[in-house]
Amino acid sequence: MKFVSYWHDTSVPFDNAVAGPVSGEFEVAVIGAGFTGLNAARQLAKSGLKVALLEAEHVGYGASGRNGGHLNSGHFASFGAIKARFGDAQARRLWQAYDDSIDMIEAIIDEEKIDCGFRRGGKLKLASKPSHVKKLQAMCDEIRREVDPTVEWLSREDVRKELGSDAFHGAVLSPKSAMMHMGHYAIGMAQAAHRHGATIWEHNPVIARERVPNGWRLTTPTGSLVARQVILATDAYTTETFGYFRRRMMSVASFIIVTRPLTPEEVAATMPGNRNYTNSLNIANYFRLTPDNRVLFGGRARFSSASNQSTDVSSGQLLRKQMVDVFPQLADVEIDYCWGGLVGCTQDRYPRAGTADGVIYGMGYSGHGAQVSTLIGSVLADIAMGRKDTNPLDGMAWRAVPMHTGKPWFLPIVGAYYRMKDMLP
Numbered sequence: 001m002k003f004v005s006y007w008h009d010t011s012v013p014f015d016n017a018v019a020g021p022v023s024g025e026f027e028v029a030v031i032g033a034g035f036t037g038l039n040a041a042r043q044l045a046k047s048g049l050k051v052a053l054l055e056a057e058h059v060g061y062g063a064s065g066r067n068g069g070h071l072n073s074g075h076f077a078s079f080g081a082i083k084a085r086f087g088d089a090q091a092r093r094l095w096q097a098y099d100d101s102i103d104m105i106e107a108i109i110d111e112e113k114i115d116c117g118f119r120r121g122g123k124l125k126l127a128s129k130p131s132h133v134k135k136l137q138a139m140c141d142e143i144r145r146e147v148d149p150t151v152e153w154l155s156r157e158d159v160r161k162e163l164g165s166d167a168f169h170g171a172v173l174s175p176k177s178a179m180m181h182m183g184h185y186a187i188g189m190a191q192a193a194h195r196h197g198a199t200i201w202e203h204n205p206v207i208a209r210e211r212v213p214n215g216w217r218l219t220t221p222t223g224s225l226v227a228r229q230v231i232l233a234t235d236a237y238t239t240e241t242f243g244y245f246r247r248r249m250m251s252v253a254s255f256i257i258v259t260r261p262l263t264p265e266e267v268a269a270t271m272p273g274n275r276n277y278t279n280s281l282n283i284a285n286y287f288r289l290t291p292d293n294r295v296l297f298g299g300r301a302r303f304s305s306a307s308n309q310s311t312d313v314s315s316g317q318l319l320r321k322q323m324v325d326v327f328p329q330l331a332d333v334e335i336d337y338c339w340g341g342l343v344g345c346t347q348d349r350y351p352r353a354g355t356a357d358g359v360i361y362g363m364g365y366s367g368h369g370a371q372v373s374t375l376i377g378s379v380l381a382d383i384a385m386g387r388k389d390t391n392p393l394d395g396m397a398w399r400a401v402p403m404h405t406g407k408p409w410f411l412p413i414v415g416a417y418y419r420m421k422d423m424l425p
């Protein structure tokens, strides 16, 4: 078994990073080469600005290269809950941002000729318990009525045609949701940003910043640069150099296992619908097929703030058990990959983007950012170019999490609470 991300392992590394030390003067410096930072840098460079992109590790190292590969339409919260909190107009704007982000990804892939197997496969949100059916049906009706008439309810029998599993009692189908190879997309975005003129440094974490007359000096272990504006696109991987943001976000680990490629017969018996799937538990699982027909199965598994080899291994064992509970036919199928990554969670699970603490920022996607991070990258580029009206998160207050100093010590308690709720019928 490999303890690396399948997306990392099966994509060609970025080969246009600058080899020398960090130096120079730029109009904008972007920190973090995930989807947020990559699209911000791409768009700014395309608009003719002098842009630097600084990445601590390698392009796509963070959540963008480690996720479940779901580009799901709609929001994690019900439309009614968003409306109750933000009012009708803002709720529609927020909801629409997630749909627009998938359209934007599709358009960029087309424009930049990125070969990443983008496909509108649709997503099923599966009822894990009979008691969840009513709530999901009501949610489906509300979405159809208010924001997306393409969404439909599938009965238990319909779901059985989609999945070789008796574990589910119905599902909400969102046909606009899509999937792609996340590694190929990340590298393609970096190549596009480079082509448009962005200067990209890998293995150069920003370890200090200081105000200078013409902007900010950002220092890395190899050197420093000066930029008039800084975009912070570091999500769950934000370090103490940007402590203002760490205190507003909790980094929670999420884990994934990937099986060996299934035979066509095994695919037909397991996931013939070939869509994105999530279940309705509080500690939810998500799964799909990879382009080479492996089962990718993920979840929070253990509530932890770390992802490293030992947490990944024990979480992988838990995930395997959860996968076999859903698909008993996979009990003897080898697991080829197991890895973890960090999810940047805000207290209310809504992301944030704007300007604060001297930088332009976009983060806190709370595990639902593989799609909207590309759109927020574009929003951050707009802000750097003086345009603020494209930000669907504009004006959302963002307070520090009480008693949170940057390391979420309270996660095991939260995990125990949700596990208990999931054990109830």
Ligand SMILES: Cc1cc2nc3c(=O)[nH]c(=O)nc-3n(C[C@H](O)[C@H](O)[C@H](O)COP(=O)(O)OP(=O)(O)OC[C@H]3O[C@@H](n4cnc5c(N)ncnc54)[C@H](O)[C@@H]3O)c2cc1C
Residues within 6 Å of the ligand: 031, 032, 033, 034, 035, 036, 037, 054, 055, 056, 057, 058, 059, 060, 061, 062, 063, 064, 065, 066, 067, 068, 069, 070, 071, 072, 204, 205, 206, 207, 233, 234, 235, 236, 237, 238, 239, 241, 254, 255, 256, 286, 298, 340, 341, 342, 343, 362, 363, 365, 366, 367, 368, 369, 370, 371, 373
């Ligand atoms: C296991 C897992 C599964 C997920 N599954 C899904 C899914 O199926 N669907 C979905 O919608 N979302 C999913 N997500 C969430 C989604 O992947 C993220 O919301 C999204 O990729 C965030 O992108 P980003 O560019 O903002 O951040 P990231 O991709 O995390 O990039 C941040 C980058 O900043 C760099 N960095 C940090 N500090 C510094 C510094 N000081 N200097 C320089 N560089 C720095 C990091 O190295 C990193 O590469 C998942 C996340 C995880 C971890």
